Amino acid sequence: MIKRMKSLPLCHPQWSDPMTILKAPLAGGSPLLTRLSRLTRLDDMAVEALQTAARDVRRSPPRRELISEGEPIRERYALLAGWACRQRILSDGRRQILSFLLPGDLIGVCQHSNPLAATTIIAISELVTCPAPVADPGSALAEAYARSAALEERYMLAHITRLGRFDARERLADWLLETQQRLATTGLSVADQFPLPLTQEMLADALGLTSVHVNRTLQAMRRDGLLILRQGMAFLPDRDQLEKLVEYKPARVSAGGENYATP
Amino acid sequence: MIKRMKSLPLCHPQWSDPMTILKAPLAGGSPLLTRLSRLTRLDDMAVEALQTAARDVRRSPPRRELISEGEPIRERYALLAGWACRQRILSDGRRQILSFLLPGDLIGVCQHSNPLAATTIIAISELVTCPAPVADPGSALAEAYARSAALEERYMLAHITRLGRFDARERLADWLLETQQRLATTGLSVADQFPLPLTQEMLADALGLTSVHVNRTLQAMRRDGLLILRQGMAFLPDRDQLEKLVEYKPARVSAGGENYATP
DNA sequence: CGATCGTTTGACAAGGGTCAAAATGCGTGG
DNA sequence: CCACGCATTTTGACCCTTGTCAAACGATCG
Numbered sequence: 001m002i003k004r005m006k007s008l009p010l011c012h013p014q015w016s017d018p019m020t021i022l023k024a025p026l027a028g029g030s031p032l033l034t035r036l037s038r039l040t041r042l043d044d045m046a047v048e049a050l051q052t053a054a055r056d057v058r059r060s061p062p063r064r065e066l067i068s069e070g071e072p073i074r075e076r077y078a079l080l081a082g083w084a085c086r087q088r089i090l091s092d093g094r095r096q097i098l099s100f101l102l103p104g105d106l107i108g109v110c111q112h113s114n115p116l117a118a119t120t121i122i123a124i125s126e127l128v129t130c131p132a133p134v135a136d137p138g139s140a141l142a143e144a145y146a147r148s149a150a151l152e153e154r155y156m157l158a159h160i161t162r163l164g165r166f167d168a169r170e171r172l173a174d175w176l177l178e179t180q181q182r183l184a185t186t187g188l189s190v191a192d193q194f195p196l197p198l199t200q201e202m203l204a205d206a207l208g209l210t211s212v213h214v215n216r217t218l219q220a221m222r223r224d225g226l227l228i229l230r231q232g233m234a235f236l237p238d239r240d241q242l243e244k245l246v247e248y249k250p251a252r253v254s255a256g257g258e259n260y261a262t263p
Numbered sequence: 264m265i266k267r268m269k270s271l272p273l274c275h276p277q278w279s280d281p282m283t284i285l286k287a288p289l290a291g292g293s294p295l296l297t298r299l300s301r302l303t304r305l306d307d308m309a310v311e312a313l314q315t316a317a318r319d320v321r322r323s324p325p326r327r328e329l330i331s332e333g334e335p336i337r338e339r340y341a342l343l344a345g346w347a348c349r350q351r352i353l354s355d356g357r358r359q360i361l362s363f364l365l366p367g368d369l370i371g372v373c374q375h376s377n378p379l380a381a382t383t384i385i386a387i388s389e390l391v392t393c394p395a396p397v398a399d400p401g402s403a404l405a406e407a408y409a410r411s412a413a414l415e416e417r418y419m420l421a422h423i424t425r426l427g428r429f430d431a432r433e434r435l436a437d438w439l440l441e442t443q444q445r446l447a448t449t450g451l452s453v454a455d456q457f458p459l460p461l462t463q464e465m466l467a468d469a470l471g472l473t474s475v476h477v478n479r480t481l482q483a484m485r486r487d488g489l490l491i492l493r494q495g496m497a498f499l500p501d502r503d504q505l506e507k508l509v510e511y512k513p514a515r516v517s518a519g520g521e522n523y524a525t526p
Numbered sequence: 527c528g529a530t531c532g533t534t535t536g537a538c539a540a541g542g543g544t545c546a547a548a549a550t551g552c553g554t555g556g
Numbered sequence: 557c558c559a560c561g562c563a564t565t566t567t568g569a570c571c572c573t574t575g576t577c578a579a580a581c582g583a584t585c586g
Contacts, residue, residue: 040375070515072518086420088420088424090428090510091510094428095428096423096424096427096428098420098423098424110409110413111374111405111409111412111413112303112406112409112410112413112516112517113406113517114517114518115413115516115517115518116515116516116517116518118413118416118417118420119420137400137401138400142374143375143376146373146374146375147375149374150373150374150375150378150381153381153416153419154381156416156419156420156423157349157351157361157381157382157419159423160359160361160419160422160423160426161351161359161361163423163426163427163471164359164426164468164469164470164471165353165357165358165359165471167541167542168541168542199563199564199565200564200565201564205427206427207427208426208427208428209542209543210542210543210544211564211565212542212543212544212545212565212566212567213541213542213543215564215565215566215567216542216566216567219566247353247354252333252379253375253378253379254375254376254377254378254379255335255377255378255379430573430574431573431574462531462532462533463532463533464532472574472575473574473575473576474532474533475533475534475535475574475575475576475577476573476574476575478533478534478535479534479535479574482534
């Protein structure tokens with residue numbers, strides 16, 4: 001296997017404009033609150049804490065390294081707007097993107113003391129973050145965090161299956177469905193349409209392919225009416241077909257209630 | 264991609280004998296206690312709880328499904344002896360093994376209420392399990408569980424990188440190193456030698472390859488003096504070489520102390 | 527001693543990688 | 557407003573790693 005060693009592209013050009021990023025997610029409350037309240041019933045205290053936290057926003061430019069692999073984790077953020085990713089880079093330049101972080105996701109929240117970062121996290125587009133409120137053991141917020149962590153585990157397991165047993169087209173289909181669904185949870189995707197601020201090379205690094213092959217596969221999918229890409233937006237015209245292709249099932253984390261109404 | 268549909272082999276023949284499985288791990292205390300006490304300093308209460316739990320052992324035959332994907336998780340076990348795996352099977356028969364569970368590992372321990380199993384878990388060899396003691400929030404045991412969960416996340420992330428960016432030889436090398444190290448933590452590997460109760464097909468299903476290709480790659484590695492396999496035991500004669508091949512770094516989860524002495 | 531399961535081999539096919547160059551799009555500075 | 561520079565997408569030709577299919581071989585077990 002020949003190795004490559006070159007600069008790593010990060011952000012889709014269309015998405016350098018923070019305005020574009022901000023307007024959708026912040027309308028109608030923080031995406032963090034939205035997402036967590038779909039995972040469990042939040043009480044007033046939790047909602048209060050989340051709303052307070054969401055007032056203390058910070059911005060990070062694209063390419064900024066939020067957390068570095070192996071370093072102690074100091075702060076816990078929530079992502080309010082923009083995309084980030086967890087990645088690992090090998091010494092010969094190969095890169096694996098382990099997961100994408102979307103608005104509403106938590107960063108650096110974990111249960112044990114003196115945690116070290118498992119992976120580097122970098123901003124893909126311009127980000128808006130806020131501190132993640134601390135959750136007392138037993139609180140509704142703690143339950144929400146735990147379910148959020150469980151969901152993250154599902155995504156990792158799904159990713160392992162994608163990389164281990166899916167071919168290129170299946171990987172893309174499955175990833176698109178999952179991503180669309182995650183975005184829909186915070187209102188960032190409507191009618192199977194959603195922003196996709198990634199280069200094909202990033203997609204390749206996430207899906208264990210080369211950018212050339214991602215390109216060809218995307219073209220084939222467009223030809224087959226499975227996908228439309230325009231100006232950094234994706235649209236899935238034939239969701240059924242895609243779902244059939246990969247036996248897609250949305251991730252569920254706990255029995256009984258999920259999908260609680262936003263308070 | 265042509266699909267396959269056939270019976271799924273589970274256990275290496277050499278390992279049907281429970282005696283073989285039992286003698287090593289149970290010598291010198293439960294592997295669960297050993298492993299957790301290397302993750303954090305356990306207090307007397309935790310040690311007590313773990314020792315009590317370890318008296319209530321249960322056995323499961325190979326191929327038994329311990330937990331089924333999507334079902335509510337009722338019990339929390341610790342694995343005391345034998346190997347199990349988490350797996351996902353696609354409707355066309357393709358299988359992905361998501362991770363292996365080794366002696367000392369926890370099964371079904373999670374933080375939120377009404378959890379649903381993320382994956383099916385099945386016994387590879389005959390198993391010995393015990394109930395996992397409940398951890399009060401803030402206790403040393405809770406800290407140990409949290410660190411254990413964090414470690415599990417590392418393994419998943421490493422697996423994603425393996426599948427996404429490593430070729431066949433690298434995947435095997437990396438997986439062998441990781442597995443050897445995990446076993447060494449509970450004293451199940453000494454001098455780079457360890458039991459490997461897997462068929463090449465299981466290895467293939469874990470590493471995203473076919474059994475034919477695993478076979479050929481293993482042969483090449485043996486020729487190159489990287490690996491010796493005999494009767495279900497593996498030996499790594501040239502650890503340095505293997506580590507260089509994949510830039511292997513053991514997983515670390517928290518700053519300051521790990522590797523606490525067993526009390 | 528078949529039956530079964532796992533390993534090994536061979537011949538061949540194909541999905542995906544590599545390399546290189548052209549085409550496209552976009553932001554910047556003149 | 558245009559031209560230039562840079563990043564990204566697209567294309568083509570070629571090759572290699574890995575998958576597929578099939579059969580032989582070896583062990584283990586009733």
